Amino acid sequence: MILIDADACPVKAEIIDIAIRYDVQAIFVAGSYLRLPEHPLVRLFVAGDGFDAADDAIAEVAQPGTVTVTADILLAERVLKAGGAALDPRGQEFTETSIGDTVATRDLMAELRPGMMGQSGGQSSGPAPYSQRDRALFKVGLDRVLNRLKRPTGA
Structure with missing residues (x-):
């Protein structure tokens, strides 16, 4: 199963393509309704708009054998702790x-950011724009993880 932190996910189409190819359920977890293609392997779970509602919903079902797609480092940590x-x-x-x-890096940057903004007088530029190369690298990464998970233990 692929769990997707879907609200700001830039690779929804790539996930759907890979889920169908691997015959794996893809569950998009969002704070509100998202339009997704109709397919038996593609589902939407609306967690609500409460603080961390989508993260909490994902963390509840994450377990060995699931793959979560997220840019949220703290959610990734919770998923790893769940196996x-x-x-x-x-x-x-x-x-x-x-x-x-x-x-630790995330926490350090969060502490430094207010001071850095005061010194520079402006905001940081944020992450680089999402490119076709990023999409290709994501597909390779998801393929790698799914292939590893489908291998029998001990192989």
Whole structure:
């Protein structure tokens, strides 16, 4: 099963294509209604607009064998603790080894950001625009994770 933190996910179409190819359920979890293609493997779960409602819904069902697509580092950490796999929309897999450093970097940047904005007088430019290369890298990353999960244990 693929769980998608769907509200700001830029790779919805790629996830649907891969889910159909692998014959895997794709559940898009969002705060409100999203228009998705009708297909038996594609579902929408509207978690509501409460703070972290979508994250909480995903974390509740994440388990070994599930893959979560999210840019939210703290959600990725929760998914990993539940035994699931987590991947960002650029194809980078969060791992038990990397998540601690990733969370620490996120926290450090959150602390530095207000001071940096005061010094520069403006806002940061944010992440780079999402490109076709990013889409391709995501597809490779999701393929890699799904192939690893479908292998028999011990193989």
